Amino acid sequence: MSDQDLVVETVREILAGHEPLLLSDERPWDEGLWADLAEAGLTGVGLPEEAGGSGGELADAVAVVRTLAAGAGAVPVAEQLLVAAPALLAADLDLPAPEEPLTIAVDGAVTAEPSDDGDGPGRFTLTGTAVDVPWAGVARHVAVLAAPPAGIEGAVLAVVDTAGLTASRAVNLAGEPRGSLVLDGVGVPGALLSPAQAELVRARYALARAVQVSAALEQVLAWTVQYAGERQQFGRPLGKFQAIQMELAEMAGEVTATAALVDAAVQALDRGEDTVVLAAAAAKVRAGCAVEVVAKRAHQVHGAIGFTQEYRLHHLTRRCWSWRDEAGNELAWSRALGAGLVAGGGDDLWPALTRVV
Amino acid sequence: MSSNQLTLAPAPPSEAAEQVRLEVRQFLAEELAAGTFTTHVDTWLSGVDPDFSRKLGARGWLGMTWPKEYGGHERSAMERYAVTEELLAAGAPVAAHWIADRQSGPNLLRYGTEAQRKEILPRIAAGECYFVIGMSEPDSGSDLASIRTRAARNADGDWVVNGAKVWTSNAHHSHYGIVLVRTGPPGEGPRGKHQGLTQLLVDLSLPGLSINPIRILDGGHHFNEVVFDDVVVPGEMVLGTEGAGWHQVTAELAFERSGPERFLSTWPLLAEFGRRAAATGDPAQLATLGRLSARALSLRQLSLRIAAALDRGELPDIPAALVKDVGTTFEQDVVDEVRRVVDVPASLDSPDPLGRALAEAQLHAPGYTLRGGTNEILRGIVARGLGLR
Numbered sequence: 001m002s003d004q005d006l007v008v009e010t011v012r013e014i015l016a017g018h019e020p021l022l023l024s025d026e027r028p029w030d031e032g033l034w035a036d037l038a039e040a041g042l043t044g045v046g047l048p049e050e051a052g053g054s055g056g057e058l059a060d061a062v063a064v065v066r067t068l069a070a071g072a073g074a075v076p077v078a079e080q081l082l083v084a085a086p087a088l089l090a091a092d093l094d095l096p097a098p099e100e101p102l103t104i105a106v107d108g109a110v111t112a113e114p115s116d117d118g119d120g121p122g123r124f125t126l127t128g129t130a131v132d133v134p135w136a137g138v139a140r141h142v143a144v145l146a147a148p149p150a151g152i153e154g155a156v157l158a159v160v161d162t163a164g165l166t167a168s169r170a171v172n173l174a175g176e177p178r179g180s181l182v183l184d185g186v187g188v189p190g191a192l193l194s195p196a197q198a199e200l201v202r203a204r205y206a207l208a209r210a211v212q213v214s215a216a217l218e219q220v221l222a223w224t225v226q227y228a229g230e231r232q233q234f235g236r237p238l239g240k241f242q243a244i245q246m247e248l249a250e251m252a253g254e255v256t257a258t259a260a261l262v263d264a265a266v267q268a269l270d271r272g273e274d275t276v277v278l279a280a281a282a283a284k285v286r287a288g289c290a291v292e293v294v295a296k297r298a299h300q301v302h303g304a305i306g307f308t309q310e311y312r313l314h315h316l317t318r319r320c321w322s323w324r325d326e327a328g329n330e331l332a333w334s335r336a337l338g339a340g341l342v343a344g345g346g347d348d349l350w351p352a353l354t355r356v357v
Numbered sequence: 358m359s360s361n362q363l364t365l366a367p368a369p370p371s372e373a374a375e376q377v378r379l380e381v382r383q384f385l386a387e388e389l390a391a392g393t394f395t396t397h398v399d400t401w402l403s404g405v406d407p408d409f410s411r412k413l414g415a416r417g418w419l420g421m422t423w424p425k426e427y428g429g430h431e432r433s434a435m436e437r438y439a440v441t442e443e444l445l446a447a448g449a450p451v452a453a454h455w456i457a458d459r460q461s462g463p464n465l466l467r468y469g470t471e472a473q474r475k476e477i478l479p480r481i482a483a484g485e486c487y488f489v490i491g492m493s494e495p496d497s498g499s500d501l502a503s504i505r506t507r508a509a510r511n512a513d514g515d516w517v518v519n520g521a522k523v524w525t526s527n528a529h530h531s532h533y534g535i536v537l538v539r540t541g542p543p544g545e546g547p548r549g550k551h552q553g554l555t556q557l558l559v560d561l562s563l564p565g566l567s568i569n570p571i572r573i574l575d576g577g578h579h580f581n582e583v584v585f586d587d588v589v590v591p592g593e594m595v596l597g598t599e600g601a602g603w604h605q606v607t608a609e610l611a612f613e614r615s616g617p618e619r620f621l622s623t624w625p626l627l628a629e630f631g632r633r634a635a636a637t638g639d640p641a642q643l644a645t646l647g648r649l650s651a652r653a654l655s656l657r658q659l660s661l662r663i664a665a666a667l668d669r670g671e672l673p674d675i676p677a678a679l680v681k682d683v684g685t686t687f688e689q690d691v692v693d694e695v696r697r698v699v700d701v702p703a704s705l706d707s708p709d710p711l712g713r714a715l716a717e718a719q720l721h722a723p724g725y726t727l728r729g730g731t732n733e734i735l736r737g738i739v740a741r742g743l744g745l746r
Contacts, residue, residue, distance in 0.1 A: 225743050239745040248743055249736035253683040256363050256676075260658035261651070263367055285651035334647030335640055341650055342643075346635030349628055349650075350446045354378070356654055 003056065004063040010040060011067040020072035020315040023175030029138045030074040034101060037068075043077060044098030047085050051095045058270045065208065066215035072315035074176060076135040079103040082208035084143035087201045091157045091191040093122075096141040103139035105130035106202055106327075110183055112146040112156035117187040124158050124190040126183040132326070136179035137167035144183070145201055148192060155198035158190030172322035174315070203280035205327040207265055210280070213287040213323050214255075214262040216316045217294045221255045223313060224248060224298045231303075238301065247297045254290040261286045264357035278356045281328075281337040288324035295320055362675050362742040367658075368665035371435040377418075378439040384416065385447045396448035398717040399622045402579050402724070404450030405530050407484070413444075413451075414484025419458045422667075423466055428479030438664035442617045442657075448625035452527055452579070457481045460612040461488035461535055465558075468597030468605055473558060477533070490613070491522045491536030491559070491583065492606065499734050501537070502550040502603060506585060508538040508557060514592040516540075516557060518585040524728070528568045528581040534559045535609075536585075537602050554602030558594045565589070575705065575720040608672055613729050615663045615677035620656040620684030622725055623691040626714040627653070630695045633711055641698045649687075649694055656684050678730070678738035685725040685732060692718045 018033040037043050046061025047053025061081040068077050084104040085095055096102050110128035117123055126146055133142060142160045149156075160183065167179040193201070225248055228239035238244045265283035268276045295317040299306050306313040324330065341352045388394060388409075397404060413419050421437040423429025444451050462481045465474055480486035497504045506520025518538060528534070541553030561568070565588040571580040597605050627649060634642035659680045666673045696703065696715060703715035726732045740746055 225745070228745065239740075242737070245740035245745050246733065246736050248745065249679075249682065249739035252363055252739050252743055253679050253686075256679055257652075257655040257659055257683050259364070260367075260662060261655035264654075264658050267367070281647070282651040282654045285648055286655045289648065289652065330648065331644055334644040334651065336647065337650055338634060338643035338645070338647030339638075341646065342631050342635035346632030349631035349635075349646075350624070351382070353650060353653060353657075354442075357658065 004059055007042075007045065007056075007060050007063045008067050011037070011042060011064055012071070014040065014042070015067070015071040015073060018073070020312065021074050022309065023074055023171070025169065028074075028171075028175075028177045029076075029135065033073050034075045037075065037077065038099040041098075043080060043101075046081055047089070047095065047098065051089060053085070053095070053098055058266065062211055062266055065211055069212035069215040069319075070219035070316075072216075072319060076101045076103050076139050078208045078212055079134050079139070079205075082211065083201070083205045084141075086204060087157060088143055088159060090197070090200075091193060093157065093159060093189060093191055096159065096161075100140040101135065101138060102141045102143065103133065103135045104143050104145075104201075104205055105133040105181065106145045106205060107132045108180065110144055110146040111149075112158060112190060113149050115187050119187065122189055122191060123187055124156055126158055126160065126186045126188060126190075129180050129182050131180045132170075132178050133167070133181055134176065134178060134326070136177050136181055137162075137169075138177055142181065144188075145193075145198060146190075152192065154192060154194045155201075156190045157193050157198075157201065158188045160186060160188050172319075172326070174318040174322055176319070176322070178326075199277050202328065203277040204269070206284040206333060207262075207269060207280040209323045209327045210258075210262050210283040210287040211266065213291060213320050214259050216320050216323075217255050217258060217287075217290055220294055220298045220313070220316050220320070221248075221251050223316075224251065224301050228301055244301060247301055251294045251297045254293045258283075258287050258290040261357070268357050275356050278337055278340045281333040281340070282356060284328060284333045285330050285337060288330040291320045291324045363679050363739065365659075365662040365666050365673060365676050368435065368661040371433065371439075373433065374435040374439040377432075377436050378443055380416075381418065381440050381443040385443065385449060388412075388449075389447070394450050396625050396628075397450075398448065398625045398714055399721045399724075400448050400625075401445065401451050401455045401618045401622070402526060402721070402728075403452060403577055404448075405452045405527055406450035407453050407530070409450045410454040410484035410487075412484070413454070414482055419454055419484050420462055420478065420482030423462065423478060423482065427466065427474050428482035430482075434664040434667035435661070438617065438661065442621065442660075445618055445621040446624050446628070448628075453487050453530055454481070454484050455618075456490060456526065456531075457486060457488035459616060460490070460609050461533070463612055464535060464556075464596065464605070464609050467608070468556070469558070470593065472593075473596075486533070487527065487531040489525045489528045489531045489534040489561070489583070491525065491534040493522065493524050495521060495523055495582075499731055501606070502554065504537060504539060504554070506536070506538045508540050508555065508590065510592070511589070516590040516592060516594070518557065518559070518588040518590055520585050522583045522585075523571065523580070525568075525581045525583045526579055528561060528583050529570070529578070531561055534561055534583065535596060537606055540602075541600055551603040553600060554606075555599050556596040556602045556605050557590050558596045559588070559590055563588050563590065573721070573724070575717070607674065610730065611672045611674040611677050614681040614735075615660070615667070615673065617657070617660050619681040619729075620653065620660065620687050622685075622721070623688045623718045624653075626695060626711075626718040627691050629711045629714045630699070633699060639698070645694050645698045649691055652687050652690075656680065656687060659683070675738055675742040678735040679742070681729065682732045682735040682739065688725040689722050692722055
């Protein structure tokens with residue numbers, strides 16, 4: 001059994017004790033699931049032990065995120081393990097304790113000015129509003145990507161402790177918190193990032209969502225195949241009808257193609273390839289394209305029961321419909337990918353494509 | 358999940374493949390600069406150029422994975438993948454040798470007699486000997502096992518063949534066909550007709566064999582009807598085992614369906630569109646370019662995984678069916694998506710190379726999702742991989 005198989009099995013065992021939640025204002029996340037994951041050290045997977053993490057590779061962290069995504073776990077693990085914590089580590093910033101949920105904020109209008117609050121070097125004052133913050137109001141810490149002081153290119157990555165801050169209420173299509181945080185001259189530790197480093201943070205966020213979508217769509221396919229094998233109409237299982245087989249095969253094509261590209265992009269990130277931003281862009285776009293087909297067909301095959309809150313399908317389809325929009329939607333990333341592929345000239349498309357992954 | 362039969366392990370990186378990729382790219386740039394070919398869409402069907410095929414043979418880029426004793430080069434499927442991908446991306450004229458190099462040669466290697474291998478494989482690898490596929494018939498398309506071309510032994514032990522094959526690409530430029538014929542009665546039951554089928558290796562210059570053109574939508578002559586009127590095929594020209602034709606054809610289709618030509622037929626159109634988007638900087642064009650490129654990147658990963666599986670000695674027929682379904686759908690979508698964001702009418706006479714590429718790609722488009730197994734047949738195979746049949 002590989003390390004990743006062991007990790008997956010452990011996460012699955014924990015998930016088995018936590019049915020997917022119908023999220024609400026009163027219960028905006030699965031606090032019990034998070035507590036069990038944190039106790040097992042799974043909220044620090046892939047982060048070095050000397051930084052307070054549990055050790056392991058990127059592949060292990062991806063395995064945790066995939067398993068939780070397929071199980072519709074309402075916890076900020078993707079944000080913490082694949083985006084915020086690696087970004088803080090890369091910027092030589094201290095990690096908050098992995099037991100305390102950490103998220104990422106890349107959107108909105110937040111500016112950072114060097115601070116003289118007397119707490120030493122590497123301090124910044126953040127002013128403005130971070131919007132579309134995943135798990136706002138739930139996460140204890142937020143890694144904020146802020147606009148740099150005037151005259152400097154790039155960005156400032158800073159760690160905000162949200163104790164005492166109030167998040168505005170907004171949720172995505174699955175009810176996951178996506179509110180805003182008003183930062184009114186908050187003094188925090190931070191670091192200057194180059195434009196390329198800032199772009200890498202955004203790419204990590206996009207790739208994390210692509211990983212989640214890929215895993216969720218795999219599960220949606222498995223559920224739909226299972227349902228088609230059990231549901232009987234006209235005296236036989238739905239899956240015996242050619243019309244249904246065509247829909248399931250089309251879903252399988254999208255799921256398989258997406259997973260292959262997402263895997264390749266994760267490997268590009270792991271190897272530190274300089275094409276990782278384009279690889280993440282492609283993975284995010286491809287995953288978004290797959291959501292269109294797979295979610296639609298899954299609901300069609302499930303019929304009316306899949307359209308209800310009492311049945312499990314919506315836990316994943318609603319998430320996929322939102323995750324494809326978040327961290328840069330298909331329009332934003334496909335423009336970036338198209339422009340990036342011909343940045344070396346219009347004749348360079350094919351060589352550029354073969355370099356991406 | 359239940360789709361394990363559809364999923365292949367990631368392809369390991371191959372230094373050798375990247376090396377030969379750059380060599381092919383350099384060669385193609387020189388040939389283009391010298392004007393020995395011009396880029397077109399779907400050239401693995403329409404670009405017949407024996408001189409070009411011989412050049413590839415001389416460079417060792419045909420029969421790449423075969424044993425050296427048969428003229429091959431004992432290189433990996435990953436290296437062959439890189440070569441074929443570069444040729445397709447450049448829209449190079451590869452149709453003459455394509456079928457022989459892709460599937461007839463491997464089929465001979467697997468099932469041919471030693472004499473057949475020694476005689477024919479080195480000529481394929483040299484880019485001098487071309488093959489056709491003899492499967493479809495006027496009354497047998499997707500229902501391949503219903504073919505009616507038959508062969509019977511005469512008093513000399515030779516085969517007398519009667520019937521007709523259709524959609525036979527470039528038979529008028531080719532030397533041999535591997536022809537599926539009925540040599541015995543079908544068996545009982547729904548799969549009984551898979552019995553009694555045999556593959557024959559047929560010299561296309563034999564008396565009684567006639568080749569008639571079937572023109573496709575743009576007027577091009579690539580397809581043919583091949584009629585067998587008491588054609589006498591020597592008895593030793595059975596390929597493999599008499600009666601095992603169905604099994605052999607199934608294996609051959611794994612090669613036929615698994616290559617990068619199943620998503621790159623319209624790449625030259627996308628390349629031309631890339632030049633346009635780069636020149637205009639139009640955001641809608643760049644977004645379309647990005648979206649199509651993301652789909653192409655995912656298909657490359659799937660195709661690379663198949664090449665790696667071939668290197669492991671596997672015959673991934675179900676993943677190949679899946680890739681061909683997704684890939685050929687993409688080939689058609691390239692036409693639709695590009696034309697939505699450029700104000701360029703499709704015309705073979707267009708002064709604009711993008712207009713010409715659109716026209717070529719559109720007029721060839723219906724074929725992408727038909728040839729080598731319709732997408733409906735392929736999805737049935739994928740459904741089997743999902744455990745549904």
